[in-house]
Amino acid sequence: MKNITFFPRSLGFGLLTIALLVSCSQDSIIDETQSSLDVQSKSFNEMISSTPNHPILDESQAQLLEKISKEVILLAQKPEFRESIFTETVKQKSGDYDIELSSLNDILKSDTELKLSFSKISDLSKQFENVSGGIKLKLYYPRAGTFEKQGVTSPNFYTKSSDSPEIVIMNTYNEDYSSPAYQLNDKEDLVFTQNVTEDYANNSNVYVIGSESLQRT
Structure with missing residues (x-):
């Protein structure tokens, strides 16, 4: 029992x-x-502001930054754009691998298909400059530096790749210095994908948008 x-x-x-x-x-x-x-x-601005260290954006600035980010991601899927960005950023005119977005349409050689998108990004960036008191947004391409260090002067962007473009907002980072990256979902909304490191950005299809002039928390 x-x-x-x-x-x-x-x-x-x-x-x-x-x-x-x-x-x-x-x-x-x-x-x-x-x-x-x-x-x-969460809205795009809420996603940015939920990161421990982030730029302070009002709603109009955040909306413009969101629109620009979407356009860049869509363009970054095209090898012509990636090639143009590499060719221009590797010149390091500002001392870094970047390009001013407001002058994107004037600097980059574009075919008919891309010209409309370049003009749209340039216009949105000029609007951001107006609402932010003169802050010029830049597009920073970390991978250009990696190609240069490797001695690669003409990367082949026309091969099929599963390396989907990601956007990182400058001055937005966690305590471990990783930064949230965003992609477009099926509805073409920006969504958080992962926290990325500097090493990851240097070796992936990552584009950093922003300015050192953006006020941080």
């Missing part, structure tokens, strides 16, 4: 433990799902 009564009691304890583990696991899944939904429901 002892064995019989003891066994059910042990089994009951085991089932209780399993139930607790399952409950905790389910709670964890629910928390992760809720966290994911919370991120997806």
